[in-house]
Amino acid sequence: GAGVSQTPSNKVTEKGKYVELRCDPISGHTALYWYRQSLGQGPEFLIYFQGTGAADDSGLPNDRFFAVRPEGSVSTLKIQRTERGDSAVYLCASSLQGQGHEQYFGPGTRLTVT
Amino acid sequence: GEDVEQSLFLSVREGDSSVINCTYTDSSSTYLYWYKQEPGAGLQLLTYIFSNMDMKQDQRLTVLLNKKDKHLSLRIADTQTGDSAIYFCAETPRGDYKLSFGAGTTVTVRA
Numbered sequence: 323g324a325g326v327s328q329t330p331s332n333k334v335t336e337k338g339k340y341v342e343l344r345c346d347p348i349s350g351h352t353a354l355y356w357y358r359q360s361l362g363q364g365p366e367f368l369i370y371f372q373g374t375g376a377a378d379d380s381g382l383p384n385d386r387f388f389a390v391r392p393e394g395s396v397s398t399l400k401i402q403r404t405e406r407g408d409s410a411v412y413l414c415a416s417s418l419q420g421q422g423h424e425q426y427f428g429p430g431t432r433l434t435v436t
Numbered sequence: 437g438e439d440v441e442q443s444l445f446l447s448v449r450e451g452d453s454s455v456i457n458c459t460y461t462d463s464s465s466t467y468l469y470w471y472k473q474e475p476g477a478g479l480q481l482l483t484y485i486f487s488n489m490d491m492k493q494d495q496r497l498t499v500l501l502n503k504k505d506k507h508l509s510l511r512i513a514d515t516q517t518g519d520s521a522i523y524f525c526a527e528t529p530r531g532d533y534k535l536s537f538g539a540g541t542t543v544t545v546r547a
Contacts, residue, residue: 326478353533364440364524364537365479378534413478417533425535427471427479 324348326428328414334434335404343399343431347416354397355415355425356389365413371397372419404435440538442525447544454512456541458525461506465527468501469535470510473522482510482523520545 327346335341347354353372357365367381371391379389386404391397401408411432415425439461448454460468466487471479485492485499485508492499498511512519522540529536 355533355535357535362539364526364539365535367534367536370533381534415479424469424481424484426481429476429478 326414326416326426328412328428328431330431331429332432332434334436336436337404337406339404341401341404341433343401343412343433345397345399345414345416345428347395347397347414348426351416351418351426352394353417353419353423353425354391355417356397356399357413357415357427359411359413359430361410368399368412401433404433406435409433409435439529439536440525440527442523442538442541444539445542445544447546448515450515450517450545450547452515454510454515454519454543454545456510456512456523456525456543458508458510458538459506460508460525460527462527462529462536463503463506465529467528468499468508469526469528470497470499471524471526471537473524473540475521479524515543515545517545517547519543 329344355370356368359365369389370378374394386402389399411430413430415427417423417425442458469484470482496513500509522542524540525538526535
């Protein structure tokens with residue numbers, strides 16, 4: 323079956339602009355996660371959705387970052403007033419449920435802020 | 437994450453076994469995972485082990501867990517060129533849903 327997909331695969335934007343990154347989870351997976359991976363590091367947790375609600379957004383670095391999942395499937399990560407330090411690969415993962423289930427990752431969106 | 441540590445590089449000859457090591461700090465972690473990342477690709481779940489197990493074998497992969505020392509290892513038998521990648525160890529602290537990753541071990545397979 324289809325895995326997790328993310329669009330766009332690459333995004334280049336100017337400092338100060340707004341960007342949206344999209345994630346399509348595996349069909350039937352109720353849990354969805356966003357992570358951020360900086361160069362040479364492992365992914366770091368940003369936010370976790372169970373269904374439509376954000377169950378844990380403690381990893382979002384500041385209030386410029388926001389994510390939604392209005393129908394419990396597709397999710398959008400939104401970044402306002404982008405900064406050069408936001409440049410990273412943004413990874414989305416989904417799992418059948420939350421705790422104790424394997425997370426399957428998408429290919430990521432590489433965001434470059436110039 | 438700072439809670440999970442891995443050595444950064446490993447070079448291995450094709451056909452030999454690779455052993456990638458990882459230490460973690462949270463003794464309440466219920467699951468420990470190994471992910472593989474190839475250049476420009478996302479993370480592929482290789483295998484995982486539940487914390488009440490000492491060992492898990494899956495084809496060429498063997499995971500060993502030493503809970504006392506909080507040490508996890510991944511052994512790849514008969515390493516192939518396609519095994520060249522970055523390998524990440526991850527835990528779920530406090531039985532949580534968030535994965536906490538190490539910085540990754542870059543494995544290079546030489547002919």
